Amino acid sequence: MKAVLEGGTAFSYITITLDPGEQVIAESGAMQSMDAGLDMDAKPNGGFFSALGKRTFGGESFFVNHFRNNKTVSQNLVLAQDVPGQIVEIALGPDQEICLQRGSFLACTPGVSLSTAWAGFASWIGGEGLVKLRARGQGILWFGAYGGILTRQVSGELLVDSGHLVAYDPGLSLGIRAPGGAFASIFGGEGLVTRLQGQGTVYLQTRSIRGLAAWLNPKFR
Incomplete structure (x- = not known):
């Protein structure tokens, strides 16, 4: 398998051979184009109840698409996310795990599994949702974001x-906290923010859909 990220950071897409x-x-709807020789099957995302949990709480589709090459020559597949932004590829080692926010999952190889987990009230108050997705296993994972x-x-x-x-x-x-004092938090426009504690890697998007909506809404009134 060969995967190439193209389109730059603003309009990323993946060409997979x-x-x-x-x-x-x-993820359902991620396919932009594919060679006619590929077979595509829609299956529940990890079984019926698991798929229902991911759809209800994790912001993911109930069904995911399995693309398989049953031919004798290589076939190409192009995947992209719904929003303009960057896609990241990471390789998960044996029993390695990463937590994903709602709607960020795009694709993975068969050795990676997805499940939902309780994120906590701090995540919900911070605007990140009550439930997170956990990707674990051995293989390649692709996820994306707006910006x-x-x-x-x-x-x-x-x-x-x-x-x-x-x-x-x-x-x-x-966790959650105010980024400054009470006055700065209220009048500085930041409110409560998410506090990450410990050691590890974090992936942040440079733009926010919520911020885009707040900027656009007054223009349609």
């Missing part, structure tokens, strides 16, 4: 504005 017998699993994606190494504490957290290592815990 599947050799005979190889397959990839993608560019920044990678930060946390050793201690990091404050992240609401709606900018994309993914993070499970060794990091989430």
